[in-house]
Amino acid sequence: MTAERTWLPSSSHWGAFRAATDADGTLHVEPHPADPAPSPLLGNVPGTVRHRTRVQRPAIRRGWLDNGPGPTDARGDEEFVEVSWDTALDLVAEQLDRTRREHGNEAIFGGSYGWSSAGRFHHAQSQLHRFHNTIGGYTASRNNYSFGTSQALLPHLVGSTGVLLDHADSWQTLREHTDLVVAFGGLPGKNLSIASGGITRHTGSAALRDLGTDLVVISPLADDIPTGSGATWLPVEPGTDVALQLGLAHTLLTGGHHDQEFLDRCCTGFDVFADYLLGEHDGTAKSAEWAAAICGIAAADIRALAARMTAGRTLITVSWSLQRTEHGEQPVWAGLALAAMLGQIGLPGGGFGHGYGSMASIGDDAPALRLPTLPMGHNPVPTFIPVARIADLLLNPGQQYDYDGRRLTYPDIRLVHWAGGNPFHHHQDLNRLRRAFGRPDTVVVQETHWTATARHADVVLPATVALEREDVGAGYRDSHLIAMHQVLEPFGEARNDYDILAGLAQRLGVHEEFTQGRTPREWLVHLYDQWRGNLAAKGHDIPTFAEFWAAGDLQMPDVHPQAPLRAFRADPQRNPLRTPSGRIELFSETIESFGYPDCPGHPVWLPPQQQRGGPLHLIANQPATRLHGQGDVGALSQQAKVAGREAIRIHPRDAAARGISDGDVVRVFNHLGACLAGARVTEDVRPGVVVLPTGAWFDPQPDPVRPGETLCAHGNPNVLTADVPSSRLSQGCSGQHAYVEVELHTGPVPELRCSTPPLADS
Numbered sequence: 128m129t130a131e132r133t134w135l136p137s138s139s140h141w142g143a144f145r146a147a148t149d150a151d152g153t154l155h156v157e158p159h160p161a162d163p164a165p166s167p168l169l170g171n172v173p174g175t176v177r178h179r180t181r182v183q184r185p186a187i188r189r190g191w192l193d194n195g196p197g198p199t200d201a202r203g204d205e206e207f208v209e210v211s212w213d214t215a216l217d218l219v220a221e222q223l224d225r226t227r228r229e230h231g232n233e234a235i236f237g238g239s240y241g242w243s244s245a246g247r248f249h250h251a252q253s254q255l256h257r258f259h260n261t262i263g264g265y266t267a268s269r270n271n272y273s274f275g276t277s278q279a280l281l282p283h284l285v286g287s288t289g290v291l292l293d294h295a296d297s298w299q300t301l302r303e304h305t306d307l308v309v310a311f312g313g314l315p316g317k318n319l320s321i322a323s324g325g326i327t328r329h330t331g332s333a334a335l336r337d338l339g340t341d342l343v344v345i346s347p348l349a350d351d352i353p354t355g356s357g358a359t360w361l362p363v364e365p366g367t368d369v370a371l372q373l374g375l376a377h378t379l380l381t382g383g384h385h386d387q388e389f390l391d392r393c394c395t396g397f398d399v400f401a402d403y404l405l406g407e408h409d410g411t412a413k414s415a416e417w418a419a420a421i422c423g424i425a426a427a428d429i430r431a432l433a434a435r436m437t438a439g440r441t442l443i444t445v446s447w448s449l450q451r452t453e454h455g456e457q458p459v460w461a462g463l464a465l466a467a468m469l470g471q472i473g474l475p476g477g478g479f480g481h482g483y484g485s486m487a488s489i490g491d492d493a494p495a496l497r498l499p500t501l502p503m504g505h506n507p508v509p510t511f512i513p514v515a516r517i518a519d520l521l522l523n524p525g526q527q528y529d530y531d532g533r534r535l536t537y538p539d540i541r542l543v544h545w546a547g548g549n550p551f552h553h554h555q556d557l558n559r560l561r562r563a564f565g566r567p568d569t570v571v572v573q574e575t576h577w578t579a580t581a582r583h584a585d586v587v588l589p590a591t592v593a594l595e596r597e598d599v600g601a602g603y604r605d606s607h608l609i610a611m612h613q614v615l616e617p618f619g620e621a622r623n624d625y626d627i628l629a630g631l632a633q634r635l636g637v638h639e640e641f642t643q644g645r646t647p648r649e650w651l652v653h654l655y656d657q658w659r660g661n662l663a664a665k666g667h668d669i670p671t672f673a674e675f676w677a678a679g680d681l682q683m684p685d686v687h688p689q690a691p692l693r694a695f696r697a698d699p700q701r702n703p704l705r706t707p708s709g710r711i712e713l714f715s716e717t718i719e720s721f722g723y724p725d726c727p728g729h730p731v732w733l734p735p736q737q738q739r740g741g742p743l744h745l746i747a748n749q750p751a752t753r754l755h756g757q758g759d760v761g762a763l764s765q766q767a768k769v770a771g772r773e774a775i776r777i778h779p780r781d782a783a784a785r786g787i788s789d790g791d792v793v794r795v796f797n798h799l800g801a802c803l804a805g806a807r808v809t810e811d812v813r814p815g816v817v818v819l820p821t822g823a824w825f826d827p828q829p830d831p832v833r834p835g836e837t838l839c840a841h842g843n844p845n846v847l848t849a850d851v852p853s854s855r856l857s858q859g860c861s862g863q864h865a866y867v868e869v870e871l872h873t874g875p876v877p878e879l880r881c882s883t884p885p886l887a888d889s
């Protein structure tokens with residue numbers, strides 16, 4: 128039987144694969160043969176693409192259809208009515224036009240943050256931006272949820288984010304040169320499934336099987352330790368890594384183990400930082416004892432680690448999760464300062480890393496080159512928000528706020544247009560986000576599935592999934608470019624985002640401008656030929672499109688730019704960083720001049736300010752069994768649920784104190800909201816810490832026990848996270864942490880509604 132299957136190449140953010148369908152429609156997927164460690168997330172694909180939550184036809188919220196556009200608190204509670212494509216596109220085009228005429232293009236929010244699917248052409252967010260640029264522009268969003276805090280911070284410290292993120296030493300370089308890796312946030316293997324845009328060879332997942340270096344994992348969670356690594360585990364109190372880093376720095380300084388020559392030659396501002404460590408101005412020495420009292424790691428262990436760090440080639444790496452918190456700038460900056468004191472920044476396998484264990488692209492040694500890219504045109508509207516300020520934007524038009532030394536004002540948004548993202552997955556304080564989504568006149572969402580965001584829209588336009596169209600796929604640092612063939616017919620009446628937007632462009636008189644007269648296949652050939660031409664000009668010969676398409680993939684040409692920190696270290700005068708001083712800024716006059724108490728001019732310990740809505744520290748990290756909300760209905764994700772809810776992990780001590788046993792349905796709550804989850808009792812978490820990963824589809828329902836209250840029946844942690852920025856510098860997402868209480872759920876357990884489309888009976 129197997130021999131008869133026709134396998135076609137495709138790709139995803141969790142890996143390249145090939146797919147085939149049987150006569151009865153059953154979909155099979157197999158990893159790319161070159162992948163040494165394929166991702167288990169492929170297991171979600173078959174069950175997701177034809178799930179009953181696929182959006183089948185254009186649909187309109189009843190109240191919007193009957194009463195027209197306007198603010199309302201009915202979004203998310205009302206049923207939808209299916210309509211024809213012509214009706215839906217006519218109505219959306221009319222509202223786009225009305226909004227820009229009456230309120231200006233600034234009143235359209237087209238930021239549309241989200242991961243969408245792999246594929247360089249059909250990338251929904253890029254398509255949406257290109258479309259809005261042809262109709263006069265939109266209010267945009269800047270930075271990402273992944274490392275948005277670092278995106279604001281690092282340019283001040285090292286000149287750009289790319290200096291660290293695009294040029295990380297490979298796992299192989301670590302294996303050859305590094306004696307010790309000190310990983311703040313650990314090296315969670317689960318995260319190495321993923322690279323934005325795709326990944327053909329999971330070299331990071333393979334490397335974790337035998338790292339070849341000593342390893343210290345600093346994390347409240349044991350599964351951030353690679354299996355069999357023999358790592359030292361320091362189960363730090365969440366949110367206190369900065370204290371530990373300062374304690375280490377103080378130990379190095381007072382012991383005279385810092386590299387003064389490197390600090391003088393390559394850095395600026397160490398004197399200010401050293402004064403802070405010694406307590407010259409605040410009277411508090413940031414000693415190992417001081418740190419121990421805050422972070423829960425014994426002073427002797429801190430001193431022992433400091434000694435280990437000076438014994439050989441040491442890489443200090445800080446995961447992205449640490450900056451997705453209040454004051455998230457500080458662990459990045461303090462980690463960089465610690466690495467600077469060791470004097471190994473710019474040496475192979477030494478210095479500072481940011482995001483090892485966060486994403487597969489960090490540490491991959493595949494080629495690094497520009498990929499075929501859809502041109503997005505120019506946005507004539509200058510207005511933007513830092514991406515995680517979405518609820519503030521909708522709730523507070525006209526309000527001023529700080530961002531990276533600037534004073535910005537929220538515009539008045541009348542129309543929200545989202546494609547390829549799920550703010551009701553990614554944003555914090557979802558009950559507040561629901562109120563925010565009540566403010567605009569119109570919310571348009573292009574989605575493949577009935578996600579929570581689609582349910583909070585007025586108009587839902589069904590999009591194809593990647594397997595239902597042709598594309599070319601690769602991530603940054605991918606070994607291959609994949610010819611993504613069409614494997615399935617579009618589901619129901621679903622259309623490609625490109626075709627949806629072309630339909631709107633047609634109605635707004637910009638069809639030619641948007642499409643350039645090309646079919647999707649003609650765009651693929653066009654983008655590929657351009658890319659091929661650019662590579663040829665640099666001496667790289669790659670196959671024609673026809674050859675590439677027939678072969679199913681091609682190997683990327685061998686492009687390996689030199690790491691800028693190597694050249695910088697070798698000669699900081701001739702190869703300065705793009706910082707004001709040209710050097711690594713351990714004290715930044717620029718940041719100091721902003722006068723932000725929540726992000727002063729050098730790394731500092733700042734305790735979290737948010738209200739403690741409960742005694743337990745919740746970690747809302749990335750899920751091991753899916754990508755964000757994508758694939759939650761798939762087999763791998765479903766198998767890991769407990770009592771049909773997302774699993775929350777809790778230490779036996781904390782569970783016993785609450786009468787909770789493994790497998791129980793529990794209520795997790797604080798002052799912001801509540802959700803149900805399934806208890807997993809385990810010693811793998813530090814006492815006082817619970818872990819509820821992101822990505823269970825938000826399912827707001829009346830609380831079965833407390834009349835008048837709502838809860839998420841499924842276990843989405845973003846009903847519990849506060850919508851507070853990391854700081855005024857970055858306005859970054861701080862969703863990784865929250866404070867909660869957990870109790871046994873005693874009432875009836877509600878059926879999930881998120882797996883049934885919210886449609887009126889036809």
Ligand SMILES: Nc1nc2c(c(=O)[nH]1)N[C@H]1C(S)=C(S)[C@@H](COP(=O)(O)OP(=O)(O)OC[C@H]3O[C@@H](n4cnc5c(=O)[nH]c(N)nc54)[C@H](O)[C@@H]3O)O[C@H]1N2
Pocket residue numbers: 240241242243244249251272273274451546547548549550552553554555573574575576578590591592593624747748749754755756757821844845848860862863
């Ligand atoms: N509490 C907490 N919250 C977090 C985080 C955290 O650590 N803690 N992490 C944050 C991070 S790092 C991130 S990156 C975000 C992720 O947030 P998102 O990127 O918004 O999450 P996804 O579930 O990937 O959403 C992508 C959506 O695009 C849809 N889609 C896929 N393909 C297509 C297509 O071809 N066309 C269209 N129109 N739609 C498509 C999918 O169905 C899915 O709903 O979450 C953030 N949220």
Ligand SMILES: Nc1nc2c(c(=O)[nH]1)N[C@H]1C(S)=C(S)[C@@H](COP(=O)(O)OP(=O)(O)OC[C@H]3O[C@@H](n4cnc5c(=O)[nH]c(N)nc54)[C@H](O)[C@@H]3O)O[C@H]1N2
Pocket residue numbers: 272273274311312313315317318319320321345346347348351363364365366367368446447448449451484485486746747748749750751752753754755863
């Ligand atoms: N399987 C899977 N992989 C993914 C994703 C996914 O959705 N699924 N998403 C991808 C995306 S978009 C991104 S941006 C990256 C994100 O990469 P990260 O942000 O690094 O990933 P997280 O899993 O959120 O967090 C990593 C670990 O940090 C630890 N941690 C949390 N708080 C603290 C703390 O205060 N101190 C210390 N020392 N450790 C702490 C947690 O135990 C957690 O397991 O992951 C990517 N990889």
Ligand SMILES: [Mo]
Pocket residue numbers: 272273274
């Ligand atoms: Mo992310």
